[in-house]
Each structure stands twice: as C-alpha cells, then as structure tokens.
Amino acid sequence: NAGVTQTPKFQVLKTGQSMTLQCAQDMNHNSMYWYRQDPGMGLRLIYYSASEGTTDKGEVPNGYNVSRLNKREFSLRLESAAPSQTSVYFCASSEYIRSGGAGDTQYFGPGTRLTVL
C-alpha cells in the first residue's frame, strides 16, 4: 500500500496563476482532508470531505476550492494564487467511524511545497 500520495512535491507559481494539487489514498478511507502548514502557525485545516460526494470548509478556506473526485481522490485548487498561499500543503485521510475508535486516526501524505512569487 502506498498510503496517501500527493503530486506535485514542489511547485513555484506566479501571482495570479492557477493550479491543482492532487491527492489519492489506497486505504479505502471514507474521509479526506487538506491542511496547510506555515512556520509558527502549525497545521490548519483548509477543507475536508467526510465522505464521497460531500465537502466542507475548514478553518482557512478562502482562496481555495476542492473536489472529491471519487472515494480515492481529493484535489485542492488555487484559482488565482497569492503570495499568502506560499505554504506546505498536506493531504490526509481517515476511516472515520461515527462511533469513534481507531478510525479517527488521520494519515498524512508527503506534502507539496508551494511558493507563490
């Protein structure tokens, strides 16, 4: 099992350009998440998808859109990149069972380091 994979690993954009970050998981998990990590800020939730067909905003959704393409794939799109979106982006997934337990554990992909000039 590859776990959670992300592409690309690195990306440099100019202000105003658009791009899509791809994420896929092979653990048959129900829920998927996008976080960004900035120095001194910790990891913050951008969007999440509790199950196929649903998406919800997290703490910092402005400037982003997401698509849950199928159970395996969850993409993050920047329509018009800004320097403030320079960050490391992590995708994660979890089994998530309503009653709780080990399914709460979120597993992270290797990250995408994005620089917006």
Place this chain on the structure above:
Amino acid sequence: EDKVVQSPLSLVVHEGDTVTLNCSYEVTNFRSLLWYKQEKKAPTFLFMLTSSGIEKKSGRLSSILDKKELFSILNITATQTGDSAVYLCAVLMYSGGGADGLTFGKGTHLIIQP
C-alpha cells in the same frame, strides 16, 4: 474559540535524558487527542487517546490523557538523536455533520544532542 496549546515550544536535551511534552486543550465536544511526530516531512502517527488515565505505550514513548484537567503528556525515556523532531498534538471534536478535521497545537521542537 477552540484551541490546543503545547509546551514547551522548543526543548534541547542530551541523549539519554527523559523528556515530558505537554498539551492542553480547550475545545467543545472533545472526541479524541492524537500525537504525531514530524521530521521535515509528513506527520507520522504516534498515539490516539480517548479515555482518561489509560496510558498508551510504544517502546520508549508513552502518553496519557486527563479529560478532567484537559491535558495530555507525551513522555520519551532514554532519548536518542533519532527522537529529534517536532511533536504535534491534535484534537478531534465531535461534529454533527460527521468527520471533522484535527485542531493542531503549534508543536514542540525537540532536539537531542549527542
């Protein structure tokens, strides 16, 4: 506002020392608390805690949760240079809509000197 606070933010110790990392939280509808280790790449899972007073243990690492006082600690005994990393504490809350994201603390940057 929900928040997770870790202390100390950074810590430098010598190999062989024992360290205790702290995590306090103020959240609504607590569901579980998770610890992760991050070494310049993706966070890797260490422990998940849901019940007070039950210690989770893996080798030299252990963790416990106190739901009355709203904190957790992560202990590392006989530290090694390979333990150098950022340790992240995160809390998951119950959400009426189902799965929700984790709320993270800012992490403790642990450096183990030989």
